[in-house]
Each structure stands twice: as C-alpha cells, then as structure tokens.
Amino acid sequence: MKLQHYLGGLEGLPEITTLEKRVFVEEWEKRIFGIHVAMMGLSNHLGSALPGYPIDEVPTTFKDEWTWADLRTGAEAMNPFDYFKYRYYEKWLGGITQFFIDKGYVTEEELTARMTEPAPTETETKPEIDDQVIAYLRNGDSPRRDVAHPKLAVGERVRVTNVPAGSHTRLPGYLRGRVGTIERIFEGDYAYFVHTGDGIGDPMPVYAVAFDPVEIWGPRAEPGPETLYAELYEAYLEPTKEQS
C-alpha cells in the first residue's frame, strides 16, 4: 500500500493559507521540466502513437520509452515522507536523473564531474530533434484507440474494484470498494501507456462515475451538497450485486 495512491482524503493536513500561483519557484526547475518534455517528445513509443511520428528518423541518441507512466511510477515509488518533503520539480529531478543513470546514458561520476567543471560549448546542431519535440507538443499522444465498447450503462450503480495496486495505478485509493453511478461513457476505448498490473493498459471504455461523498467518507463527509466525479477505466468497475 502506497501513500501516494491514497493521497485523496488524507486527514490531519494543515490549512491552506496562500495559493502559490507560480509554475516554477526556482529557475532551475524550468530546465528539468524542459528535459522531461523532450524525453516525452522523443520517446520510442511515439512511432506507434496516434499520430504516428517518424521517431526512428529523429537523430537523437535517446532510444527508450518515457511517458507520464514512467514519471508517475517513479513518484509513486518514493519514500512517502520524501514525497511530502520535496517540492514537485525536486522529485522530477531525482527521478529523471536516476533514469538516465539506470539506462546508461550518464554515470554518477560524469554528473559529479560536470557539476564542478565548465561544460564544453561546441555542440552539433540537430534541429530535427527540437522539431520532433515541438511536433509532439502540437499533436500530442492520444490514448484513444477505437469507439467505445462499454459493458456498463449510464445510470448504472457500480462498485469500484479492490484489486491490489502494483507500482503504478490510475485508481485513486479512496474510491476502492465504493459504490457510484455511471454519469457518462466516454466516446472511445482508451489505452494506457503501460500495463499497470491492476487491469489497465489495453484499450477499454472509460466512465465518469459520480460518488456521493457520504458513500466515500461516511459520517466524516463535509456537510452540504457535493458530488465527486472520477474518471475510471472499465477494469476498475464492476456491476453492483443487486443488478448482476
């Protein structure tokens, strides 16, 4: 059980006194964000994405897959105390650096050395790399693969499954075992970047499911009219007993 999967609804946290409206609070954060976007735009899976990118022709030495699933898996794998301790882009910096070390692109020694020595200034210009990254930003990477083939219907009461989560999930922990109502069936079947081991990965219907907060939180729900909606893959839902 990972705290990161059960963040929604966690109690005992402090009052929110101000909204930090900046996207980046330190200049260095911009650099790691840019590196992450570049990795997503150069990821080797984009050759089979929609639209199909000519990824094999891009003159980058990056030959791995890097998607949100990789970044999220890393964040979900963190020591939960560290997850709260470090700022958003500190977590990215740690996860992305470790990825490049693990995959053999850079070594710890090179990184340590480069932190103290000035970098070489002469570099080859390969605009095709940058063009591919920007093309990815413009055209995206839709997970939709087909029209929907839903087994569940709008208005149907459904229970969220309680299948054990692996290293990564798209099922918010606070919804496990809860009963909600199908509000909407989305138009397509939607894949996920990876098979998470808890049922998602292959294209499948996705539903907007409405939950009464009292069903989720019991007597500790906040008073007043509220509805919580989550978008859930079909693998995370089952018909309630009274209907099956």
Added chain:
Amino acid sequence: MTGQFAYPPDREELSAKKVAALESLLIEKGVITAQTVDKVLAYFETEMTPLNGKKIVVKAWTDPEFAEKVVDDTPAAIAELGLPEGMAGAEGEHLQAVANKPGVHNLVICTLCSCFPWPVLGLPPYWYKDPVFRARAAREPRKVLAEVGLELPDDTEIKVWDSSGHSRYFVIPERPAGTEDFTDEQLMELVTTESMIGVALAGPVS
C-alpha cells in the same frame, strides 16, 4: 532518522548544479540539443498559455450557442476559435470543459498526480500540485475553497472532478455581474487560471 527531515543548506544551489550538469551531458551525448529546453520553454510562454483558456471563457460568456457546445463537445468548440495550432496537443488530447451556473460550482483536482489541460491553461501553478491541496480538496472542498477566499453559499453544489483518466478538465466560470458593457479584452482580464480550475470566481469587477 533526523536526516529524513533535514534539507541540505545549499538545497537550491545543489539542484541547479545537478540539472545543469544533466542537461549539459544530455546535449553532449546527443540526446537533446543545446536549444531543446529553451525551445520547449518558449513554446509554453507563447502558445500553450492561459490566454487560450481566457478566450474560450469569454466566447462562452458572449455566445450562448458556443457556451452550450463547449461543454457538450469541447474539442470541436475550441477548434472553431482560431487559437494557436496544438489545442489538441500534449495534455490537450481530450479536453473537457465544465461550466459553473447559479447553484453549481466546479472544482478540478488530480489526487494521483497533477493532470492539467496544458494547451488551454498552460502549466499548473504550484498550489495545484501541492499534496496538501490534492489530499484535502477531495474530502473537504468547501472548507478548502473558503480558506483560499472563496466562500460559497451553503446550498451551492460543489462538483469535484478528480482527473484520474484521459480527460483534462477546466472550468468555465460564471460571468460576473456588472460586465454587460465590457469589451472582450476587458472580460478576458477577469478570467484567471484559478477561476478556470475552480478555486476562485472570475473577477473582481473594478
């Protein structure tokens, strides 16, 4: 154990050096170019910005037919507006607008990570990514909104959208009263990122 809670004294300087070293090595090894990161950042400064969201909201305020369509078929409605190319690009592949109305207030959150509709709102502000906000807004949205200055009437329904799937949600706030004579440019100034996520209303009208 104490090390768990201590930050290095040169925390930011160290991160800055680490990321500079990483970027420099990635350039040297041909993963990216010396321009890649700057080009990405420039793209977010010029094309994927909240200005797109503001234009969508103002169109919804001034064109009732569009207001209906932007909720029913968000991508098709947005495609009509002549916004920069790429509104269906990264993190905008499946945009979904939800509209506030009298008695109904929408709030977008992401309890698992930080899903955000990049093409129309740009990158998420820090408050949206804060684990405290993400945790608490799921359970006690009314209290959280009040803490950040948005006191909703007790009988206003709050709809909380947890972005756990493929859609990227944003809110069409209500048009403030007293803006009947405003130009589109004046209206756009009333629309903030916060109002398009649902932690604020549009305005105030000065």
